[in-house]
Amino acid sequence: MSFAPLIAFAAEEAGGSGNVMLETWWYPVVALVVFGALALVTLSYRNVSNRHSQKAAAYAQEHAADLAQTGHGH
Template identity: 75%
Template sequence: MTFASLIAFAAEEAEHSGNVMLETVWYPIIALVVFAFLGFVTLSYRNVSNRHAHKAAAYAKEHADDAPQAGHGH
């Protein structure tokens, strides 16, 4: 066999019969589900600091003198 006949044979084998979109329709569906899940996880952390504002205020009051006074204007 010559190189040209090998290329022609490989091209024949590589042909698809059917709709390629129907064969790959699951890729965008899976991507949509993954991104929706990641968006839900991101939104679940929304407003977390305000849920624990009383703890943050108590910690700041307790450790007010521990903060180093360095930086701009200190």
Template identity: 65%
Template sequence: MTFAPLLALAVEEAEHHGNVALETVGYGLVALTVFGVLALVTASYRNVANRHAHKAEAYARAHANDVQQAGHGH
């Protein structure tokens, strides 16, 4: 056999008839799950500062004299 028939046989074997979309659904489900978990983690940090507002106010009152008032953050 020459190279051309061998190549034709290899192409026939490599070709398959299936639904490629169904073969890749798993990747989409994994990505959707990962992004869903990341969204839940992000949402869990909502309003954290307000949960401890009383601590922040107490700290600001206790250390009000420690802050130097200088222009432009210097």
């Protein structure tokens, strides 16, 4: 007996209990909650670089020679 009929017989013996999605409705709900939380964390870091513009300007002025020397920043 090959593998495919063995799988078919095992599935037949298990006896399907109907729609699997109705039994596992909470999987997409958990995924939605997790991705929503990750989206909120991601959005909380929005515009962080502009919160301290004075510090950024002072750093750029102080290190302008270093930035001009490298050319591409790497």
